Amino acid sequence: MKFLTRALLVIALVSCTSAAIAQPSRDQKPKSETNSSQQPQDQDLEKLTIDTNLVTVPVIASSRTGSYIADLKKEEFKINEDGVPQEIAFLASVNVPFHLVLMLDTSNSTQGTLPQIQRAAITFLDQLGPSDKVKVISFDGDLHDWNDFTSDKAILRAAILKTKTSDNTRVYDAVQLALNQLRLIQQRRAIVIFTDGVDWHSESSTFDSTLHDLDESGVIIYPIRFDTRAFTEALARKQDAETNGMELPTSGILRKPTSGTPTTFPGDDPSPVSTQKRSSLPLPDPRVIFGRGTQIPQTGSPTDPFPDTQPPPGRRDPNDPNRTPNPGTIRDTQPKNDMISGMLNNLYLMADSYLGELADRSGGQLYRADTVGSLPQAFAAIAAELRTQYLLGYYPTNKAHDDSYRKIQVKISRKDIAVRARPGYRAKTVE
Structure with a gap:
């Protein structure tokens, strides 16, 4: 009887100890998910930029009065390449070093x-x-x-x-x-x-x-x-x-x-090209x-001095x-x-x-x-x-690596916000 009582006490102690050890694991899971949800785009950046097909576009957003806007979301951006809509893979926030x-x-x-x-x-x-x-x-x-x-x-x-x-x-x-x-x-x-x-x-x-x-x-x-x-x-x-x-x-x-x-x-519409001689x-x-x-x-030619492959x-x-x-x-x-x-x-x-x-x-x-x-x-x-610069990334639908110049247009859905970004990029040839 004494042996049985001692055995039951050991089993009970082990069960309590296991439960105590397992409890932090259950508590830590939501914490990990919270951290992940706070910085998914910034974490994606390090994974995505390894791919040579990825195109990155620094973007500056400001109000009509010139104040920088630092709270834009990925869903508010649209990007076209040579007039074709592209799917944005990530948006690095202004907090990324x-x-x-x-x-x-x-x-x-x-x-x-x-x-x-x-x-x-x-x-x-x-x-x-x-x-x-x-x-x-x-x-x-x-x-x-x-x-x-x-x-x-x-x-x-x-x-x-x-x-x-x-x-x-x-x-x-x-x-x-x-x-x-x-x-x-x-x-x-x-x-x-x-x-x-x-x-x-x-x-x-x-x-x-x-x-x-x-x-x-x-x-x-x-x-x-x-x-x-x-x-x-x-x-x-x-x-x-x-x-x-x-x-x-x-x-x-x-x-x-x-x-x-x-x-x-x-x-x-984009600002008109200067007509100055x-x-x-x-x-x-x-x-x-x-x-x-x-x-x-x-x-180029007198009627088209800037070929499509040039900026x-x-x-x-x-x-x-x-x-x-x-x-x-x-x-x-x-x-x-x-x-x-x-x-x-x-x-x-x-x-x-x-x-x-x-x-x-x-x-x-x-x-x-x-x-x-x-x-x-x-x-x-x-x-x-x-301090207020965003970084957009996307995989172009045109996958050719032909050294051609591709025109980029970035738009924002929020009203009264102006954006500035590079006008295009050159599709690097694969070595």
Whole structure:
């Protein structure tokens, strides 16, 4: 009897212990489901971006008064590719951290202002989220990749303070380096580049090759353009005087067709394409001005200058203070028949065109900091926009990898909300 009683007590104790152990498991299941329901889109992002067929589209949403909208849902978005509706696979919320490459032009034109530029860049870092990861790249005649992606502000501040000025400016090579560094990143991605846009002696990349890769990448770019025209002209005229008339290239470039995304509201048609006349200057391919190649024939025809495989023409708001100036707005400091002035007009026209293309093709925004004092304001505006950026993803119904350019149109069902996104992408060929 004693043995039976002891056995029953053991069985009862084991049963109670098993029930106690099993109870937390039942309690934990709803908790896990709650966490999953809170962040399904963000978790899907890491799984989906592994697929090379996935197209990602950074999107900025704002009210008619310019306030950013941060509470949009996936169901409120619609996206078309070449006019065909696409099924949205995910929407990454504005809370998802991003990887950002901060690029600083440290050519000789920044020699007297570099400390101010460094301070503004450090202040910009302080406005980013604690989980955002940043890489610092500076460029002049060399490319300086200062750190791996990190959210450690001390490492980033040290990297910025290491930058020094030097000769030349390999803008195109630097942009290509930044795109390469972001190529395999799975979360939101952005580049902020502070430069005048004038390329001197890039070794492996060109105006066109970087834009081609940008069309494939899905990276959003925010150029901050600073004005070095006066510095460069003074240097050129000094050299001209010392050499009794130096030999300078006087040709320019053809202004590339910009590809800005029209701001639209529900039910509105896209803003009309600007009818302003193009520059009539006989300007060749960008490589010609540096003596690095021969002129490439322009594609298209007089009646259709932009073939279907190319990005659409620009649709920028003419009242936007950050808009790249049109060719006719550039002021000559010397008579129009002056060789140096003509060369510099063409150089800076190409630089403005390039920075405008980086912003327009990626869905970003071009800012102007004609004085270093206005740089903090530009950085602050970019940080505010990055904090409210969405990322849409979809698998295109056109599955061909043929290097063709596909036009994208993003719409929102909520009233009085404007959206800005990249105007299209290039279907990368399978290697």
